Amino acid sequence: MKKLVRFIVKNMLLFIVMSILWVLAYKWIDVPATPLMGIRKLQSEQNHTVRHNWVPLEQISKDLQLAVICSEDQHFMQHNGFDKEAIEKAIAEHKAGKRLRGASTISQQTAKNVFLWPHRSWIRKGLEVYFTYLIETFWTKERILEIYLNSIEMGNGIYGAEAAAKFWFDTTAKNLNKSEAAAIAAILPNPRKYLANPPSSYTEKRAAWIFIQMRNYGTLVFDKPQQNEYREH
Numbered sequence: 001m002k003k004l005v006r007f008i009v010k011n012m013l014l015f016i017v018m019s020i021l022w023v024l025a026y027k028w029i030d031v032p033a034t035p036l037m038g039i040r041k042l043q044s045e046q047n048h049t050v051r052h053n054w055v056p057l058e059q060i061s062k063d064l065q066l067a068v069i070c071s072e073d074q075h076f077m078q079h080n081g082f083d084k085e086a087i088e089k090a091i092a093e094h095k096a097g098k099r100l101r102g103a104s105t106i107s108q109q110t111a112k113n114v115f116l117w118p119h120r121s122w123i124r125k126g127l128e129v130y131f132t133y134l135i136e137t138f139w140t141k142e143r144i145l146e147i148y149l150n151s152i153e154m155g156n157g158i159y160g161a162e163a164a165a166k167f168w169f170d171t172t173a174k175n176l177n178k179s180e181a182a183a184i185a186a187i188l189p190n191p192r193k194y195l196a197n198p199p200s201s202y203t204e205k206r207a208a209w210i211f212i213q214m215r216n217y218g219t220l221v222f223d224k225p226q227q228n229e230y231r232e233h
Contacts, residue, residue: 023134030054034151035117037159051163057146060161061176066220067185070213073106081107081136108132110148142222154184156192168196182207
């Protein structure tokens, strides 16, 4: 029994050390690929082309940065990785008989996309919480957003802002305008089902809602070296 306990403790400590080093590495090294890219490749019966071109955050349209925050996580700048208000609201709605909806923040989505796998389970959710805590501890909000926008799925085989801008609008991530940014953000709940261009009725309605949120929220500002925040008009 003592040997088993020592084995478990030893491997837990090894995992903690290795995971921290992994997160620290991505603080400076751009993420070359994600587990989801490999999973999609394996699941595809035909030749599956992965389109993924990393660009620094300053080369991604401010409109797209703001659009995904307004769409996915409007408290991104304020929370520590977990949106308590959104979680409590989702639980209350589920108790009222509504379908349980996701309350994952951009930080949680980044942790899942970069370090874990997409299928839901209690083990994966626990690891997601752990890696979310790590990236919020060791990365800046700016770095989290940069990795998020370069790693998430934005279409079938399309990963990241640069590839999405080219595929959907034949432009670069830097040159996306407000309407294009809102359209891309609108498909994120299911990027393999919805189309950013030409948009479906769902995409148009969601993009219109995102556009209003962008207008009302203000300008996205990363203050250095102070805490990131939204600066209202």
